[in-house]
Structure formats: structure tokens, C-alpha cells
């Protein structure tokens with residue numbers, strides 16, 4: 127069910143694999159996605175997902191809402207809510223810091239647009255506003271810098287002042303390395319970064335939107351999940 131699973135300060139962290147099935151209702155069968163979420167929740171407890179919009183908006187998981195709130199990151203002051211983000215090529219980033227009321231947890235959906243908009247900086251800021259200390263981040267599977275091909279103009283526009291972002295595909299064309307850039311942004315914020323690795327485009331155990339579009343791989347969304355048992 128998990129591509130990678132870990133533990134830190136009593137908090138559980140995981141990135142699902144394709145074996146856990148598609149976890150996003152807007153992709154493929156909504157019924158199957160619901161069943162897959164129920165199966166995952168047997169491990170993680172009731173999960174909160176976001177209505178993700180590639181923004182830099184962070185939502186407080188302790189604020190009740192009727193439906194999934196729009197935004198691209200969660201923060202929870204005491205770790206009491208099981209948090210999830212859904213991805214396929216964008217990076218899932220899970221964060222944990224020590225806090226006065228328990229572990230401060232966060233989960234961010236960090237694709238190209240979100241990274242440019244500042245979703246990771248906003249997430250770290252929201253954690254520190256809740257007095258998180260010694261923040262660690264785990265960067266999960268996503269499109270790697272050797273696969274994530276983009277037009278040269280995009281590299282020119284985005285990468286000149288952004289550390290680690292410009293890259294080349296294995297076949298020598300312009301690319302972006304979202305993972306290296308995410309790590310650099312987090313390290314600038316004095317966050318201790320752990321890279322879980324995994325390329326969604328290359329590995330059949332992972333869902334990739336690009337691979338689904340280009341070579342008919344199964345469409346689906348993985349989840350990055352942080353929870354306190």
C-alpha cells in the first residue's frame with residue numbers, strides 16, 4: 127500500500143503506491159476512489175483531503191469545514207488530524223515539527239505552480255506561527271528532473287533565480303527539477319530535508335499524470351499522508 131513509510135516523534139508518515147489504488151475522486155471511478163480511501167483510512171484513521179488548486183494556500187486542519195477546503199497545504203497545530211494530499215507528478219511534502227501542544231504536522235501539494243507561488247514557504251510559516259521547532263520535511267515521489275521536460279522558454283522564465291530548478295532530461299532537452307528546488311527552498315527555511323525519492327514517470331508502482339497522457343499508463347493519484355496513531 128505504501129511506497130515509503132516512516133515515523134518521527136510518534137508521528138507516522140507515508141506515501142502510497144499504485145497498489146493502494148487511485149485516491150482522487152476526480153480521476154477515474156469515484157466509487158473506486160472512495161473504496162481506496164476507506165482502505166487507507168483503516169491504517170491512518172479518517173483522512174482530510176483538500177480541493178487542490180495549485181495555489182500557495184494553507185488550510186488549518188483544526189478549522190471545521192463541511193466539504194474539502196480549497197488549498198494546497200494543511201497544517202495541524204497538535205498533530206491530531208490525519209492529513210492527506212493527492213499527487214501524480216507534483217511533489218507531496220510532509221512536515222513535522224515539535225510544538226507546545228504536540229507535534230505540529232503539515233502536508234503540502236507542491237507542483238510547479240505551487241512551488242512558484244510559495245506553497246512550501248507558506249506551509250513552514252504556518253507551522254512556525256504555531257510555534258513549531260526543529261522542522262523536518264519528507265519529499266515524496268514525483269516527476270524527476272531527468273523526466274520533467276518543459277519548453278526552453280519556461281526554463282528561461284522560471285529558473286534563472288531559483289536554485290536547483292533548471293535541469294535536462296536524460297535525452298538532453300530542457301527540464302525542471304522540482305525535487306531539487308523544493309529541497310533548496312526548504313533548506314533556505316532551515317528545515318531538515320529528507321528525500322524519499324521515486325520518479326512517478328519512470329516507476330510503474332507510482333501514478334503519473336504525464337505517463338497517463340503520453341503512453342496510456344493508468345491514471346490515478348497517490349497520497350502523501352501524515353497521522354498520529
Ligand SMILES: [Zn+2]
Pocket residue numbers: 269270271272273274325326327328
Ligand atoms: Zn524520472
